[in-house]
Amino acid sequence: MSILESAFEKRNKKQNKVEKVKSLKSPMDSYTKLEEIAKGGYENLTKEDSSYFLKCFGLFDKGEDFMLRVRIPIGQLNNEQAMRIGEVAQKYGNDYIDLTTRMQIELRYLQIENIAKVLSELKEVGISTFQTGVDNPRNTVADPLDGLAFDNIINVKAIVERLQSLVIENPEWISVLPRKFNTGILGSLSNSCNIFGHDCCFVLANSNGEFGFNVYLGARVGVQSKDANIFVSVDEVSDFYMALLETFKTYGYRDNRNKNRLHFLLQDVGVEAFVDEIKRRAGKDFSPAGQTLVQSQNIALGSNRVLLKNGKYAYKVIVPSGIFSGSDMIELASRAKGFGSGNIRLTYDQNIFIVDIDKSALDALESTTIISKYKAFNNIYFNDMIACAGTKTCSFGVIPNKPDAIEMAHFLNSEIAIESGMVRMNWSACPKGCGVHGIADIGFEGCKAKDDEGNRVDGVHIFIGGKITRVAKEARVLHKTLPITEAKYHIKYLLQTYAQYKQR
Ligand code: SF4
Known part of the structure; x- marks a missing residue:
């Protein structure tokens, strides 16, 4: 028995509840009946559609209405698509749009009776919402200035289109993975998309004079991906990727959902054994890693x-x-x-x-x-700020988050305005870390804290020193469980020191 088979056997004796739901039907059954589901109204929505199957198409039941996560491959929208998203948000979604860290958008406040119309109006301009939730290959991220930036060596758009065509809207790849699967591909020298922070990371590299990608695998919140010691040429990316997905689909864990991202399988079997299986499935002996070329943080930061x-x-x-x-x-x-x-x-x-x-x-x-x-927001505190959904729209949220992040940035700018420089402040409203606080210069993780009078108030754990350069580094804890009202003075002090240092 191979090491992968024995790891699989050990971790798949009992299936988790979500796997049981997944076995009830094909997600496409729900998709093809969307109009019928909508006509039946909210009361007739089945539990499994609401809790799982509709999420395969980006639809998240929020109680009174729906959130729709829209797939925008590598964040690129043509003019017609951008216009259409705006119109759909105006018509059906309270004129509201969230921009996300996977370079896509979320529409909110959609009523069940409008869902089929929304999906069809987006589809008309080539926008899909397939596989943007639950156990699917999620949106691929890249350099937002892919193909345009001075430091862009490989334009990855065609590669991403190829990967999309193999997997997205293909029923064979809808909801078949044990868990969500994030992908990043960077053809530029600067790290403009947290490139080491995905399950599969294709990172610009050079091998014997050829530009291609070194592969890093298995990131999760708080853990950067590991070097898989593989170099893939531009033409090899899709073969490698499909063999990787097949391997994860076959051997990924289906018991404890808190421990079934790719990271945990790699931890048990080792990257080498996993990569050997990918090579076997792809029928190719990919070259060992070349020189990773990512050198700096996003060149556009601060400007x-x-x-x-x-x-x-x-x-x-x-x-x-x-x-x-x-x-x-x-x-x-x-x-x-x-x-x-x-x-x-x-x-x-x-x-x-x-x-x-x-x-x-x-x-x-x-x-x-x-x-x-x-x-008006073009200052160092807002320029590179990230904040996840928070309590208003995410049931896991512990603090409001987005407004907290905005208030903190305004406060700092009014107290210590620094003209040039860079401060990446990332906010997550709970330990799940969607706001990628662990790689920030200053990271905030929402929690409950106690004020001076012992009242339970919104608080944060503060982290500092994260890096997203070639050697990505997780931030370390600076303060635990501070009320937000107090936290801002600690950050002010920190930034005062930064400002003094900058002046020298
Ligand atoms: S970090 Fe927590 S609160 Fe924020 S979006 Fe993720 S799950 Fe929701």
């Missing part, structure tokens, strides 16, 4: 005008905590068309680039109403 290799500019619109609206998306898309190519790029830090703007048009762009509105 909102970025010169591109075609001589034009990208303009970064800072969206506090990723809270956006349909109206603003429409307005932004219209300006993106008027001043640039019309395309829009969503970033991993919940902001938006409009691209291909002539240098001579930048000042005029900045004076438009929509850009002026968000320009």
Whole structure:
């Protein structure tokens, strides 16, 4: 018996509850009956559709309404798609849009009777919501300026399209994995998408003069991915990826869901045995790792005008905590068309680039109403801030989070305005860590704390010193269980020291 088979046998004697739900039917049965489900109204929604099957298509039951997670491969939207998302949010979703750290968007407040219409209006412009929830290959992230940035060596768009065509909307790959599976692919020198933070990470590398990707595997919250000692050429990515998914599907654990991300399988069998199985399935002996080329954090950090290799500019619109609206998306898309190519790029830090703007048009762009509105947030505290959903829209949330992050950034900017520099503040409202606080310069994890009078109040654990450069590093704990009202003074002190150091 191979090491993978014996690990599988040990961990699959008992199946978890979700696996039992998954065995009830094919998710496509729910998808094809969406109109019927909608007509039946909220009261007739079955428990398994609400708790699992609809999530395979991005639909999350929030009690009175639905959240819809929309797949935006590597964060790229053409003008028509951006406009349509804005219109759909306006028409059906209280004009609200959340930008997420997987470079996609979430629409909220959707009524059950409108769901089929929403999906069909998105589909008309080539937007899918398939496999954006539960046990599926989730949205792939990349450099938001892929194909445009000066430091972009491999334009990964065609590779991602190929991977999508093999897996997304393919019933054979809907809900067949033991757990969610995140993928990142970076063809640039700078780490603009937390590239070491996914289950599968293709990282720009050089092997004997050929550019391709070194593979890193098995990240999860609080743990960066491990070097798999494999180099894949551009043409080999899809073979490797499909063999990887097959291996995880076959041997991934289906008992304890708290311990069944790819990370746990790798921990038990070792990366080498896992990779040997991938090679066997792919029928290829991939080369050993080349030289990983990622060198720095995102080149666009700290600046909102970025010169591109075609001589034009990208303009970064800072969206506090990723809270956006349909109206603003429409307005932004219209300006993106008027001043640039019309395309829009969503970033991993919940902001938006409009691209291909002539240098001579930048000042005029900045004076438009929509850009002026968000320009107010262009300071070091907001520029690279990340904040997950929080209590308002996520049942796991312990603190509101998005408003806390915004309040903290405003407070710091009013107390210690620092003109240039970079402070990446990431906020997660619970230990699940969707706000990637563990890799932040200053990370916040929501908790409950006690104030001076012993009252239970919103609090945070504070982390510092995370890194997303070539040697990714998890932040360390600075303070545990501080009321947020107190935490801001600790951070102010920290930033005062940073400001002094910067001046020297
Ligand atoms: S970190 Fe927790 S609260 Fe935030 S989105 Fe994830 S699960 Fe929800």
